[in-house]
Amino acid sequence: MPTIIAGAKRFYGAHPLYLLVLLAGFSLFGYIIAVMGPATLWNPDVxxxxxxxxxxxxxxxxxxxxxxxxxxxxxxxxxxxxxxxxxxPTLGRPIVSPVNYLRIPALGSGLLLLLFFPGIFEQGKATYLAATGQTQQPFLVRWLLVSAVMFGVSALSYVVARRYALRQRRLTEVITT
Structure with a gap:
C-alpha cells in the first residue's frame, strides 16, 4: 500500500487525498449544475x-x-x-520571535478592512444614509480602534511570552548549576 501511495505521489505530484478532495469539489459543482438545470445557467436574471x-x-x-x-x-x-x-548578541536571553505577534493582528485588521471597505472609505454615502439614516463616518475610527486593540493585545501577549521564556531560561540555568 505505501508503494502505491508513493507511486501516486510521483505521478500526481501530491498526496492522493488532494486529488480525492479536488474530485469531490468538482462532483459537488456538477451536482449543483444538474440540480439547477442547464436552462438556468445562462439566464441573465439569475x-x-x-x-x-x-x-x-x-x-x-x-x-x-x-x-x-x-x-x-x-x-x-x-x-x-x-x-x-x-x-x-543575545547574552543568554531567550529569543521569542515577534513575527507571529505581528502577523495575527495584521491579518485581522486586513480582513476587517476587506469586509468593511465600502463603509470605511465612505463609498455609497447616499445609499447608506437613505437605508439607515446614519452616516458612514464612524466606520474608519472604529476600524482603527479595533486594529489598535488587536495590535495592543498582541504586544501584551508578546511581552508575556518573552517574560515567560526568560523565566524558563532562568529556571533551567538554576537547575543545571
Whole structure:
C-alpha cells in the first residue's frame, strides 16, 4: 500500500487525498449544475452569475495582486527579524520571535478592512444614509480602534511570552548549576 501511495505521489505530484478532495469539489459543482438545470445557467436574471463573477474576480485579485504583496511583506518582516537577531548578541536571553505577534493582528485588521471597505472609505454615502439614516463616518475610527486593540493585545501577549521564556531560561540555568 505505501508503494502505491508513493507511486501516486510521483505521478500526481501530491498526496492522493488532494486529488480525492479536488474530485469531490468538482462532483459537488456538477451536482449543483444538474440540480439547477442547464436552462438556468445562462439566464441573465439569475443572481448567482454576479456572485460567480465576483468570486472569480476575488480569486484573480487575491492570487495575482494581494498574495504577492503580503508574501513580500511577510518575507521582509521575517528577514528583518533575523537580521536584527544576528547583529545583537543575545547574552543568554531567550529569543521569542515577534513575527507571529505581528502577523495575527495584521491579518485581522486586513480582513476587517476587506469586509468593511465600502463603509470605511465612505463609498455609497447616499445609499447608506437613505437605508439607515446614519452616516458612514464612524466606520474608519472604529476600524482603527479595533486594529489598535488587536495590535495592543498582541504586544501584551508578546511581552508575556518573552517574560515567560526568560523565566524558563532562568529556571533551567538554576537547575543545571
Amino acid at each position: 443572481w448567482w452569475q454576479s456572485i460567480l463573477v465576483w468570486f472569480l474576480g476575488a480569486v484573480i485579485a487575491h492570487d495575482f495582486v494581494l498574495f504577492p504583496l503580503y508574501a513580500l511583506a511577510d518575507r521582509l518582516l521575517t528577514a528583518s527579524w533575523h537580521a536584527a537577531r544576528g547583529r545583537r
